[in-house]
Amino acid sequence: ALDAVTLRRIYPEGMRRIREHKRAGHRVLLLTGALDVVVEPLAELLEVEVDCAHLLVKDGRLTGDLQSPPPAGEARGALLQEYAERNGVALSESFAYADSLSDLPMLEMVGTPVVVNPDARLSQVGGQRGWRIERWRMAPGNWRLPMPDPRSPEYLEAVRR
Helix, strand or coil: CHHHHHHHHHCCCHHHHHHHHHHHHCCEECCCCCEEHHHHHHHHHHCCEEEEEEEECCCEEEEECCCCCCHHHHHHHHHHHHHHHHCCCCCCHHHEECCCCCHHHHHCCCCCEEEEECCCCHHHHHHHHCCEEEECCCCCCCCCCCCCCCCCCCHHHHHHH
16 A cells, blocks of 8 residues: 555656656556565556566565566666567657666667656766756655665665564
């Protein structure tokens, strides 16, 4: 189930874009390194497909370990390519939204890359390539906790607890 903290982490502009893409008949895939226990309820609410990091379940209980490394970098690009081939999606006619240079392989694969609240390196690359760079804001009164890097030792330790 979604809680208020999770819902506050969603940018209103992101929600609006998802609705616009769906109204236009586009398939929407949320490709993220975030954990399934957070992302899957959100994907259900938004009625979108999702590919994310999955926690290992043993004897009906979450172990805190990941089934496999979270999709990031080249792996995220490969997952997008596989998804496109499996679903007959033309990546040259597709959009991708990203905030980190690690998302560059994915952004380079699509016809319309959109850089959102980018880190400094992606902002520079996006500017050099003439990509659209957007700044999305939280709704007034909401706050956003920093998202940890799912590959960091601190993150991996936290999900093991």
